[in-house]
Amino acid sequence: MSHIQALLDAIGLGAVYGLMAVGIGLVFGVLRLVNFAYGQVIMLAAYMLVFTTGWPDVASILVAVLMAVFASLVMERVAFRRLRTSSPATMLVATFAISYLLQNLALLRYTYHSRPVGDSVGTLAGLINAVQIGSLHIRWITFVAIGTGLVSFTLLALLLKRTTIGLQMRAAAADFRTARLLGVRADTVIMTAVAISGVLAALAAVILAVSSTVVTYQTGLSETILVLVGVVVGGIDRLLSATLGGFAIGFATSFVGAELPNQGTTPFTSNQYLPSVIYIGVIVVLLLRPAGLFARRGQAPVERV
Amino acid sequence: MAETLLELAGLEVRYGGVAAVRDVSLQIAQGELVGLIGPNGAGKSTTLHAIMGVLPASSGDVLLRGRSLRGLKPETISRAGIALVPEGRRIYADFTVEETLRLGLVGRRDRDGAEADLAWIRELFPVIEEFRDRQAGTLSGGQQQQLAIARGLAAGPEVLLLDEPSLGLSPKLVDVVFEALTEIAKRGVAVLLVEQRAQRTVALADRTYVLSNGEIRMTLSPKDAGDTERIVSAYFA
Numbered sequence: 001m002s003h004i005q006a007l008l009d010a011i012g013l014g015a016v017y018g019l020m021a022v023g024i025g026l027v028f029g030v031l032r033l034v035n036f037a038y039g040q041v042i043m044l045a046a047y048m049l050v051f052t053t054g055w056p057d058v059a060s061i062l063v064a065v066l067m068a069v070f071a072s073l074v075m076e077r078v079a080f081r082r083l084r085t086s087s088p089a090t091m092l093v094a095t096f097a098i099s100y101l102l103q104n105l106a107l108l109r110y111t112y113h114s115r116p117v118g119d120s121v122g123t124l125a126g127l128i129n130a131v132q133i134g135s136l137h138i139r140w141i142t143f144v145a146i147g148t149g150l151v152s153f154t155l156l157a158l159l160l161k162r163t164t165i166g167l168q169m170r171a172a173a174a175d176f177r178t179a180r181l182l183g184v185r186a187d188t189v190i191m192t193a194v195a196i197s198g199v200l201a202a203l204a205a206v207i208l209a210v211s212s213t214v215v216t217y218q219t220g221l222s223e224t225i226l227v228l229v230g231v232v233v234g235g236i237d238r239l240l241s242a243t244l245g246g247f248a249i250g251f252a253t254s255f256v257g258a259e260l261p262n263q264g265t266t267p268f269t270s271n272q273y274l275p276s277v278i279y280i281g282v283i284v285v286l287l288l289r290p291a292g293l294f295a296r297r298g299q300a301p302v303e304r305v
Numbered sequence: 306m307a308e309t310l311l312e313l314a315g316l317e318v319r320y321g322g323v324a325a326v327r328d329v330s331l332q333i334a335q336g337e338l339v340g341l342i343g344p345n346g347a348g349k350s351t352t353l354h355a356i357m358g359v360l361p362a363s364s365g366d367v368l369l370r371g372r373s374l375r376g377l378k379p380e381t382i383s384r385a386g387i388a389l390v391p392e393g394r395r396i397y398a399d400f401t402v403e404e405t406l407r408l409g410l411v412g413r414r415d416r417d418g419a420e421a422d423l424a425w426i427r428e429l430f431p432v433i434e435e436f437r438d439r440q441a442g443t444l445s446g447g448q449q450q451q452l453a454i455a456r457g458l459a460a461g462p463e464v465l466l467l468d469e470p471s472l473g474l475s476p477k478l479v480d481v482v483f484e485a486l487t488e489i490a491k492r493g494v495a496v497l498l499v500e501q502r503a504q505r506t507v508a509l510a511d512r513t514y515v516l517s518n519g520e521i522r523m524t525l526s527p528k529d530a531g532d533t534e535r536i537v538s539a540y541f542a
Contacts, residue, residue: 167407170399170400171400171408174397178395181357181383181389182383182411183413184408185380
């Protein structure tokens with residue numbers, strides 16, 4: 001039965017990473033920008049839960065969402081828009097700079113007052129309790145993560161398929177130059193994609209912060225690195241393959257972590273094995289399918305504008 | 306005399322130090338079909354890109370109903386009433402035919418008349434109605450070209466620019482496309498057709514400009530269509 005437990009936990013983490021992958025993939029689609037600072041949007045949203053301690057949960061989450069959207073739009077306006085015609089390397093380095101700037105600003109919160117790093121989160125505290133189903137102990141937050149993932153993916157698919165702005169976003173992601181010739185407004189499409197990615201970052205932030213019960217200046221950082229790896233492994237140039245890649249890396253991390261031998265002393269514990277196993281898997285996938293694990297057959301490795 | 310919709314006034318476009326298009330002046334009135342032919346590299350596509358704001362004009366002007374379009378973004382120009390059917394069609398392979406038309410509607414200034422335009426487009430290109438739920442990427446080259454023109458028309462443009470719509474099409478499909486262009490002009494749209502098929506274009510268009518080395522060398526009328534020598538001499542002037 002412990003395998004089923006591991007499986008459900010893995011789906012839960014996969015769903016959160018999938019949300020992040022969609023957020024990263026949407027922005028990549030319209031800007032050809034790999035946003036390394038996505039983790040800090042998550043961090044900012046997570047801090048909003050800390051700052052609104054004592055507020056009703058719904059209000060806290062709403063503030064987190066507003067903060068993530070606001071921070072994303074500011075990043076777009078101040079940095080990404082000016083770099084739109086720059087090389088992918090320039091844009092990536094710029095997002096590194098934003099990422100470290102925000103992390104260090106957050107770190108000041110602790111160093112300035114010489115207090116230990118980390119703030120505890122009380123929002124939705126009931127969700128870390130487990131529900132017992134037979135011999136399984138599943139935390140409520142796992143169900144919330146899976147449900148949030150399913151609802152978000154469905155809404156986004158409807159948005160992209162049924163609405164005019166969705167059509168424009170798809171067109172812009174596939175061929176921005178032609179889209180503009182058809183009257184698609186570049187700024188509107190980019191700001192919409194960035195705002196949606198902000199909402200998804202906030203959802204991921206709430207789930208991550210509630211599960212770990214703590215927020216630090218590094219919240220969202222390691223998750224973003226893993227999701228970026230997952231997105232590349234899945235195939236970054238299509239939203240579906242990027243999302244599946246994000247889900248797969250979350251799923252693999254959780255599942256492999258649970259299944260690896262956990263007895264004995266370092267280095268023979270799962271914590272020590274996990275990154276090696278995951279990255280060996282990543283290397284094998286990239287060697288065998290350079291265009292991405294979920295890329296369409298015959299598709300060439302992605303070429304950038 | 307029909308109203309002049311699009312006017313190029315002494316248009317010059319430079320790539321670095323080289324002028325790809327020099328002192329191009331022409332006018333297209335409502336309902337006119339005007340051809341622009343010339344050898345490869347003559348500056349035909351560059352002219353279209355300058356009209357659409359993809360390339361900046363270094364001097365001269367592009368005017369729509371007398372209003373300058375200089376410095377405007379491509380999406381603004383598209384929404385002002387000029388549609389481009391780009392070279393190579395640039396169809397979104399993942400979109401269905403219906404979605405492609407809906408995307409075309411984005412360029413409209415207002416929704417008034419959208420349904421009437423779509424009905425007319427479906428009549429003009431029956432293939433659009435027949436394959437409405439098919440993915441555009443699975444259509445044949447000729448069908449994709451018709452879809453690309455339909456997408457441009459869905460924006461309800463006053464001016465339609467076409468960049469080599471006959472490229473890679475069988476003679477029979479070229480007939481279909483060229484007949485459609487006549488119909489489009491009849492509806493009052495000003496059509497500027499850039500083509501490699503010189504003789505057919507000269508025969509079809511109300512008048513045809515020959516562009517060579519970035520400059521307009523000659524203006525031909527349909528009666529010149531049989532005069533191969535004159536067309537060839539214009540190319541190498």
